[in-house]
Amino acid sequence: MPIVFLMYHELEVEGRKLIQSDPGYVRYILPLETFRSQMEWMKKSGFDGLSVGEAIRYPRQPSVCITFDDGCETDLIAAAPILKELGCRATFYLTAGFLGTPGYLRSEQVQELDALGFEIGCHSMTHPYLPDLSELELRREIADAKTQIEQVLGQAVEHFSCPGGRYDRRTLEMARHAGFRSVANSHFHANSASTSRYELGRVALLRDMPGEEFAAVCRGNGLWKKRLQDRARASVRWVLGNRTYDRVRASLLGEHSN
Ligand SMILES: [Zn+2]
Numbered sequence: 001m002p003i004v005f006l007m008y009h010e011l012e013v014e015g016r017k018l019i020q021s022d023p024g025y026v027r028y029i030l031p032l033e034t035f036r037s038q039m040e041w042m043k044k045s046g047f048d049g050l051s052v053g054e055a056i057r058y059p060r061q062p063s064v065c066i067t068f069d070d071g072c073e074t075d076l077i078a079a080a081p082i083l084k085e086l087g088c089r090a091t092f093y094l095t096a097g098f099l100g101t102p103g104y105l106r107s108e109q110v111q112e113l114d115a116l117g118f119e120i121g122c123h124s125m126t127h128p129y130l131p132d133l134s135e136l137e138l139r140r141e142i143a144d145a146k147t148q149i150e151q152v153l154g155q156a157v158e159h160f161s162c163p164g165g166r167y168d169r170r171t172l173e174m175a176r177h178a179g180f181r182s183v184a185n186s187h188f189h190a191n192s193a194s195t196s197r198y199e200l201g202r203v204a205l206l207r208d209m210p211g212e213e214f215a216a217v218c219r220g221n222g223l224w225k226k227r228l229q230d231r232a233r234a235s236v237r238w239v240l241g242n243r244t245y246d247r248v249r250a251s252l253l254g255e256h257s258n
Contacts, residue, residue, distance in 0.1 A: 006065065007204045008066070010074050013078050019102070019103035036082050066091070069093050073104060092121065123161050129164055142174045162184070183200065
């Protein structure tokens with residue numbers, strides 16, 4: 001049975017300032033209560049919440065894989081208690097170079113997430129678009145970031161997610177070479193045993209996503225529509241290049257890429 005991988009970011013907690021305030025960032029930020037109701041719906045509907053390591057074994061029971069990108073402090077103080085309460089697992093992909101900076105997890109908080117039974121993954125060193133980098137830069141963003149998080153955890157980090165969902169052949173080769181067992185992007189498709197572990201699709205949760213749409217996403221329904229929109233965006237990006245694309249998109253839509 002195909003499994004949908006969900007992609008969350010920072011959560012909005014009352015009385016707490018978000019790390020960034022531009023519309024392109026906030027678009028991906030869910031209020032804590034929205035996250036809670038999504039997780040409650042998921043459990044009530046009979047889905048198990050899995051980490052990436054569990055999900056890529058593709059168990060038979062209906063499941064959803066839960067992932068968080070960037071390594072924000074709200075992973076521990078907001079998401080983890082809800083996940084724990086509902087008996088869900090999840091994978092938190094950390095940006096190694098952001099650890100300990102304002103709004104992001106500190107080393108001891110990463111250890112705490114690990115001790116709570118959550119899986120820790122890697123989301124690069126400094127969050128660049130990986131296809132734009134030289135070989136040397138790529139090594140630092142993928143292999144060195146892995147080592148840095150492993151030094152915090154004292155154990156292997158096996159899963160990687162691409163900043164902004166961007167990757168190319170070199171990126172995947174570097175990740176494989178560094179010892180990662182999987183790489184997740186943000187293409188809108190569910191994954192199954194026949195999906196390459198180095199091209200796991202994920203569905204980004206947007207702040208304004210209606211409850212019915214969340215339910216459809218968990219069931220893997222209607223992802224083809226998102227895929228079409230995504231393909232149209234990707235072809236424009238291919239023509240313009242990543243940086244120009246972001247500038248154009250930001251000026252037209254008041255957005256930045258996450
Ligand atoms: Zn990110």
